[in-house]
Amino acid sequence: MSRSFSTSERRVLGALHYLGFGLFLAACTAGFVRTWVLFGNPPSIDPLASHRQYIQLLDRKQDYESAVDRIEIAQQLAPYTAAVDGLSIQGYGQIGLGLLERGHPSTARLYLQRLFLALEQTTELPSDDAEMLDMLARILDRSYELGTGAEAILKDSLLLSLLNNLAWIRATHRSDSIRNAEQALRFASRAADMTKREDPSLLDTLAAAYAEAGRWQEARQTERLAVAQAERAGVADVAISSMKQRLSLYEDRLPYRE
Amino acid sequence: MSQADASHFSVTRLTGRSFIHPLFDYLVIGGGISLIATIVIWQSGRSDIVPMAVVPLILLLSNSAHFAASTVRLYTKRGSFEALPFLTMAFPCVCLLLIALCLAWPLRLGMNLQSLYLTWSPYHYAAQAYGLAVMYAYRSGCLLTTSDKRLLFWCAMIPFLRMFFCIQDTVLGADIGLAWIAPSSLYRLFEPYQAGLDRMLLIAACAAPLVLLIKTWRSSSGAIPMISLLMLVTNTVWFFALEPINAFVWATVFHGLQYLAIVVIFHVRDRLSEPTNRHGKLYHALWFYGWCVLLAYALFFCLPQAYQMLGFGVDESVWVVIAAINVHHFIVDGYIWRLKKGDSNRQVVDSSAPAAAPRVSSPAGL
Incomplete structure (x- = not known):
C-alpha cells in the first residue's frame, strides 16, 4: 500500500479520497437525522438499540411476520441479542409463536416468558378477544407438540391457570364464534390430568367442556365428581352451589353459558 | 559483581522504563487494571459486574474510540498521505463498497466478514502484546536477541492459537478460526483433539513467560x-480465564484502553516536538481523544443508520459495519505503527531509550 504512485494515479487517489470522505460525511449526517426523525432521539450508543427500536416499531404496526424475520437474522449474526422488551402482549405471543413454528424454540422461549409474565400480572384473560385466545391456544398446542417452549417455561400453576381459563372461555362463552368444544375439551383434559383429576375447579371446567361437546353423561359424572371433591376440600359454599346449578343444567341436557 | 552486572539486574531495568509513570504504565498500558477486573469477573462467576446501562458508554469510550483512534492517527500523523497514499485516500472507499456488498449478501458475505474479524481479533491483540513487550524491552535497555524475540512472539501468540484451534462457541454468531477456514469434514476429524490441545496451550501459556524471563535473565x-x-x-488471562463472549468484550475494552493510552502518547509527543507547537500535553491529548470518540460515534452508530436508510436490514447494517470497522482498524494498524528510521514513531520510542538498539517491532506488531 505504500508503493510510489504516478501523478495521474495520485489524482485518482485524491478524487477517491474526496469521494470517500464526502460519502462518509453524508452517510453519517443522514443516519443521524434519520434516527432523530424516526425515533425522536439521536442514534443510541447501544449497538442493540436499532434492533430493539425496529422490533418495537413492527409490534406497533402489528407486522409480526417481519419481526420474526428480523429476529431470525439477528440471532444468526449475533446470537447474544436479547429478547426485546416493551412489546404488547399480542406482540410477545405472535413473535414467540412465529419463532416456535420456524423451529427456534430457545429464542421463542425468551418471548413466551415475557408473554406469560405479562399474563400473570393480568387477573383474567380477555375473553372477548378472539385473536388473543386463538394465539394462546396455538402457543399451548404448538409447545405441547414440541415438548418445549411454553410447556418448559411455564410454572405449573400458571400453565394450569392458562389451560383452565382458556378451556372455560371456549366452553362457556356466550358467543358462538368464541366457543370451541374440541379445544375446550383438549385443554380442560390436560389441566385435569396434570392434577390427577383431584382439583374441583378443573373438573368443573372439564364438565363444562363435555357439556359444550354434547357428551352429557360424562358432563354429569365429572360435575358430580367436582362437587364431591369440592365438599371434601372445604371449598366455599357459593362455589359448590354454582357447581350444583350447572349439574342440574347438564341433567336437563343444557350447556352452561356466561 | 561488576558494575555492568549490577545494571543488568537493576530495579529500573526490571520494572521497565515507563512512558508516563510506572503506576499508569502498569495499570493501563500493561493491562494491570484488566487483571483486577478479570479476577472479580471470574470469582463472581458473573459477567454483569458492571450495570448493563453503563456498558454501552464504556464500550464507546474505550472499545469504539480505540477503533477510531487508528484512523485519527492515520490522518493526523504528518506525512501519512505521502507515505501511504492508497491507505489514506482509496481504502475508505473500498471499505464502504465492501460493507455494501456484505449487506447485499449478509448471510454469505456478511457472515464471512464477521468470521474474519472474530478470527483476526485475537491475533491482533496478541500481536499488539508482542509489539508493546518488545518496545518496552527496547526502551528499558533489554536488547533481545533474535531467538528471544521468537520466543516472545510465540508466547504472545498462545491465546490466539487457543481461539483459532479450540473455540467451538456458537454464542459469537459466526465461526472462528479453524471452524471457519477448514471444511467441516476436516474440522470434525480435529474436534476430538481440541480439549487436549487446549490443556497443552494452557500449560504453555503459564510456563512460557517464566521460561522467557529465565532465558533473558541468563x-x-x-x-x-x-x-x-x-x-x-x-x-x-483474557482469553483463557473468561468465557469466549466475555473474552471478546473485555479483551476489546482493555486492549482499547491500552491502545488509546499508547496512541495518545505518540500523538502528544509528535505534536510537542513540532517547532510550531503552541499547546501543552493536555490540550493535544484531549483533542486527539475527543476526535476518537466523535469518529467512533459516527462510525458505529450513525453509519449503520445510513445503510438502513438505503434499504439494508437493521441488524445486518449494525453487525457488518462493526466487522468492517474492525478489519479496517487491523489493516490500518499494520501500517501506522511501522518504525522506519526517521519516522516520528521511531523518534518517540527512541527518546529516553537508554541505549542504541537494533530494529524494534511496532506496538501493533503487524
Whole structure:
C-alpha cells in the first residue's frame, strides 16, 4: 500500500479520497437525522438499540411476520441479542409463536416468558378477544407438540391457570364464534390430568367442556365428581352451589353459558 | 559483581522504563487494571459486574474510540498521505463498497466478514502484546536477541492459537478460526483433539513467560522488564480465564484502553516536538481523544443508520459495519505503527531509550 504512485494515479487517489470522505460525511449526517426523525432521539450508543427500536416499531404496526424475520437474522449474526422488551402482549405471543413454528424454540422461549409474565400480572384473560385466545391456544398446542417452549417455561400453576381459563372461555362463552368444544375439551383434559383429576375447579371446567361437546353423561359424572371433591376440600359454599346449578343444567341436557 | 552486572539486574531495568509513570504504565498500558477486573469477573462467576446501562458508554469510550483512534492517527500523523497514499485516500472507499456488498449478501458475505474479524481479533491483540513487550524491552535497555524475540512472539501468540484451534462457541454468531477456514469434514476429524490441545496451550501459556524471563535473565540482553511480561500475561488471562463472549468484550475494552493510552502518547509527543507547537500535553491529548470518540460515534452508530436508510436490514447494517470497522482498524494498524528510521514513531520510542538498539517491532506488531 505504500508503493510510489504516478501523478495521474495520485489524482485518482485524491478524487477517491474526496469521494470517500464526502460519502462518509453524508452517510453519517443522514443516519443521524434519520434516527432523530424516526425515533425522536439521536442514534443510541447501544449497538442493540436499532434492533430493539425496529422490533418495537413492527409490534406497533402489528407486522409480526417481519419481526420474526428480523429476529431470525439477528440471532444468526449475533446470537447474544436479547429478547426485546416493551412489546404488547399480542406482540410477545405472535413473535414467540412465529419463532416456535420456524423451529427456534430457545429464542421463542425468551418471548413466551415475557408473554406469560405479562399474563400473570393480568387477573383474567380477555375473553372477548378472539385473536388473543386463538394465539394462546396455538402457543399451548404448538409447545405441547414440541415438548418445549411454553410447556418448559411455564410454572405449573400458571400453565394450569392458562389451560383452565382458556378451556372455560371456549366452553362457556356466550358467543358462538368464541366457543370451541374440541379445544375446550383438549385443554380442560390436560389441566385435569396434570392434577390427577383431584382439583374441583378443573373438573368443573372439564364438565363444562363435555357439556359444550354434547357428551352429557360424562358432563354429569365429572360435575358430580367436582362437587364431591369440592365438599371434601372445604371449598366455599357459593362455589359448590354454582357447581350444583350447572349439574342440574347438564341433567336437563343444557350447556352452561356466561 | 561488576558494575555492568549490577545494571543488568537493576530495579529500573526490571520494572521497565515507563512512558508516563510506572503506576499508569502498569495499570493501563500493561493491562494491570484488566487483571483486577478479570479476577472479580471470574470469582463472581458473573459477567454483569458492571450495570448493563453503563456498558454501552464504556464500550464507546474505550472499545469504539480505540477503533477510531487508528484512523485519527492515520490522518493526523504528518506525512501519512505521502507515505501511504492508497491507505489514506482509496481504502475508505473500498471499505464502504465492501460493507455494501456484505449487506447485499449478509448471510454469505456478511457472515464471512464477521468470521474474519472474530478470527483476526485475537491475533491482533496478541500481536499488539508482542509489539508493546518488545518496545518496552527496547526502551528499558533489554536488547533481545533474535531467538528471544521468537520466543516472545510465540508466547504472545498462545491465546490466539487457543481461539483459532479450540473455540467451538456458537454464542459469537459466526465461526472462528479453524471452524471457519477448514471444511467441516476436516474440522470434525480435529474436534476430538481440541480439549487436549487446549490443556497443552494452557500449560504453555503459564510456563512460557517464566521460561522467557529465565532465558533473558541468563542471556547477555538482561532480564526482560516485568511490564513486557505483564502484557503477555494479561492477554493470556483474557482469553483463557473468561468465557469466549466475555473474552471478546473485555479483551476489546482493555486492549482499547491500552491502545488509546499508547496512541495518545505518540500523538502528544509528535505534536510537542513540532517547532510550531503552541499547546501543552493536555490540550493535544484531549483533542486527539475527543476526535476518537466523535469518529467512533459516527462510525458505529450513525453509519449503520445510513445503510438502513438505503434499504439494508437493521441488524445486518449494525453487525457488518462493526466487522468492517474492525478489519479496517487491523489493516490500518499494520501500517501506522511501522518504525522506519526517521519516522516520528521511531523518534518517540527512541527518546529516553537508554541505549542504541537494533530494529524494534511496532506496538501493533503487524
